[in-house]
Amino acid sequence: GDSVTQMEGPVTLSEEAFLTINCTYTATGYPSLFWYVQYPGEGLQLLLKATKADDKGSNKGFEATYRKETTSFHLEKGSVQVSDSAVYFCARPSGNTPLVFGKGTRLSVIA
Amino acid sequence: DTAVSQTPKYLVTQMGNDKSIKCEQNLGHDTMYWYKQDSKKFLKIMFSYNNKELIINETVPNRFSPKSPDKAHLNLHINSLELGDSAVYFCASSQRGTTGELFFGEGSRLTVL
Numbered sequence: 001g002d003s004v005t006q007m008e009g010p011v012t013l014s015e016e017a018f019l020t021i022n023c024t025y026t027a028t029g030y031p032s033l034f035w036y037v038q039y040p041g042e043g044l045q046l047l048l049k050a051t052k053a054d055d056k057g058s059n060k061g062f063e064a065t066y067r068k069e070t071t072s073f074h075l076e077k078g079s080v081q082v083s084d085s086a087v088y089f090c091a092r093p094s095g096n097t098p099l100v101f102g103k104g105t106r107l108s109v110i111a
Numbered sequence: 112d113t114a115v116s117q118t119p120k121y122l123v124t125q126m127g128n129d130k131s132i133k134c135e136q137n138l139g140h141d142t143m144y145w146y147k148q149d150s151k152k153f154l155k156i157m158f159s160y161n162n163k164e165l166i167i168n169e170t171v172p173n174r175f176s177p178k179s180p181d182k183a184h185l186n187l188h189i190n191s192l193e194l195g196d197s198a199v200y201f202c203a204s205s206q207r208g209t210t211g212e213l214f215f216g217e218g219s220r221l222t223v224l
Contacts, residue, residue: 034211043115043201043215044154051210087152093211096167097156098144104152 002094006102021075023090031092033073038087117216131188134202143185148199
């Protein structure tokens with residue numbers, strides 16, 4: 001079925017480092033793509049989305065570009081902060097299911 | 112004001128017991144969901160209700176029974192709890208026409224001993 005695959009974690013970075021978390025999707029149609037974030041002890045929150053090829057979603061300094069050629073939607077941030085420590089999930093709709101999620105990537109940012 | 116609220120937040124119980132988790136949303140959304148997150152953080156949809164009608168029922172044991180008394184509430188009842196039911200259960204809601212934009216509760220951590 002339709003799915004997304006994201007890089008395994010955990011990822012540990014120093015404050016102000018550059019972040020990339022890779023995500024690729026199965027190429028059936030042109031689904032909307034999403035990044036969700038789960039802070040410790042909380043539910044998931046929508047971080048950003050893109051609805052068509054070449055769209056760039058952005059929020060809180062994070063960006064992701066919908067690339068049809070490489071079926072990818074990688075998450076990037078130029079300078080991470082300790083408060084960005086969380087688990088990040090790539091996701092897409094699939095049939096009747098509103099969202100199927102990747103396995104999540106845990107990010108730890110150290111001061 | 113909490114948009115999607117679940118109770119209880121933590122639940123510890125013995126194998127074989129029956130338990131319920133309640134969920135309420137005050138966003139006026141039409142659709143509500145239950146997702147299960149296992150110990151490795153993997154999330155999988157269990158059920159979806161649209162305006163009190165069941166529209167998604169994944170391959171979940173029939174010990175799990177969702178109930179939606181109205182479109183603002185979706186409760187999850189679990190019979191004969193097993194060790195493998197230990198997980199975090201998330202309730203979520205969305206508005207029709209907003210593909211993929213779900214609002215999640217804070218989760219209910221169930222531990223079966």
